[in-house]
Amino acid sequence: MLKKALENVLTEKESDELISAFDQIGEIIIVRIPDSLLSKKKIIGKALLDDVKIVRSVFYQSSAVSGDFRTRDLEILAGEDNTETEYKEFGCRFTVDVEKAFFSPRLSTERERIANLIQNGEVVTNMFAGIGMFSIMAAKKKKCTVYSLDINPIASKLCETNIELNKLLGNVISINGDASEIIKEQSIDKSDRTLMLLPERSDEFLQSAIDTTKDGGIIHYYSHIHADKKTDAGKLSEEHYLQVTPVKSEILHSKIVRAVGPRYYQTVVDVKISK
Ligand SMILES: C[S@@+](CC[C@H](N)C(=O)[O-])C[C@H]1O[C@@H](n2cnc3c(N)ncnc32)[C@H](O)[C@@H]1O
Known part of the structure; x- marks a missing residue:
């Protein structure tokens, strides 16, 4: 589904490069972007926001997970700049903050x-x-x-x-x-x-x-x-x-x-x- 959203923005090879680097967490998508595609990061963000139904924010992960808290830096690419969302797994509900606490x-x-x-x-x-x-x-x-x-x-x-x-x-x-x-x-x-x-x-x-x-x-x-x-x-x-x-x-x-x-x-x- 994410690959389809990028059909008009990236070549097949470029989107293959990107595809394993997505996480969708509730209403948020986090994407890691290789250096070769960084110039297209805003277009990638907008395409994902427009095409993936429930998503309200797309973030670019600009650092590795690091430090005592095992957190990462995120940069807003498209949508609302809010890192908190609700995530569901096996019948449990979780409020997560994808930037301020490990998830x-x-x-x-x-x-x-x-x-x-x-x-x-x-x-x-x-x-x-x-x-x-x-x-x-x-x-x-x-x-x-x-x-x-x-x-x-x-x-x-x-x-x-x-x-x-x-x-x-x-x-x-x-x-x-x-x-x-x-x-x-x-x-x-x-x-x-x-x-x-x-x-x-x-x-x-x-x-x-x-x-x-x-x-x-x-x-x-x-x-x-x-x-x-x-x-x-x-x-x-x-x-x-x-x-x-x-x-x-x-x-x-x-x-x-x-x-x-x-x-x-x-x-x-x-x-x-x-x-
Ligand atoms: C890799 S995360 C795992 C979090 C959780 N188990 C999960 O799977 O979502 C490691 C967690 O250890 C916490 N942490 C780091 N050093 C710690 C310490 N000395 N005592 C307790 N927690 C610590 C970090 O804040 C981070 O939330």
């Missing part, structure tokens, strides 16, 4: 996988929870309690909004601050399952994840890994985890979550720890 529609399969793995009655610690996507989907699907920690105050506030939107008060608890500090102060040996979705810094926070997880509990350890062969990425991340972990661990599963660059993958290793 990726590309993690929906992983969110569903985690929600399916959680057992009724579990206590879950989501260490880097953002606006609460994983937390809310899990609590909507299973009778669990999720502690949703994030250092970005705007992300924690949006998480509170999303808890209310999905009627999950008391099931999901949003706490703003540094995950390792919060765990040290109030959350030792508390969780049956711990999520570590800050893949760049997993090793740094692994001890905190272990501290908050009960003996026999599960950690979902996300990381970035280089692999010449895609099929090796899971195994390589298991090996990496086993090298860095200080506790006895049983590997339950590993997989690629998504490609993040050429021969570079975001992976997850699910482990059961013994303390």
Whole structure:
């Protein structure tokens, strides 16, 4: 559909180059534009705004995701300069701010996988929870309690909004601050399952994840890994985890979550720890 919208603006080759670089999030489209097409960015924005029905804003992503908050810079190309929108996934509603707090529609399969793995009655610690996507989907699907920690105050506030939107008060608890500090102060040996979705810094926070997880509990350890062969990425991340972990661990599963660059993958290793 997005490709069709650009039919009259770009050549076939140009639009092929652009096509994998779109995200539509509610009423917003975010597009990454290669340097060769930057001179056409406004025309691209206008064509998308005119042709894609529910869209009210088209933004150009002018920086990579970066910094502690894992946010990105956006530049308005066409429509309303408002980075907040509502996004729906698997029956949950989310208020997202695509510039001020991390959000990726590309993690929906992983969110569903985690929600399916959680057992009724579990206590879950989501260490880097953002606006609460994983937390809310899990609590909507299973009778669990999720502690949703994030250092970005705007992300924690949006998480509170999303808890209310999905009627999950008391099931999901949003706490703003540094995950390792919060765990040290109030959350030792508390969780049956711990999520570590800050893949760049997993090793740094692994001890905190272990501290908050009960003996026999599960950690979902996300990381970035280089692999010449895609099929090796899971195994390589298991090996990496086993090298860095200080506790006895049983590997339950590993997989690629998504490609993040050429021969570079975001992976997850699910482990059961013994303390
Ligand atoms: C890659 S995002 C993941 C967000 C969320 N899990 C999701 O999938 O939408 C990482 C999040 O970690 C948060 N973060 C970074 N450092 C942190 C820290 N020391 N303690 C708690 N949260 C942190 C960032 O603000 C960001 O929202």
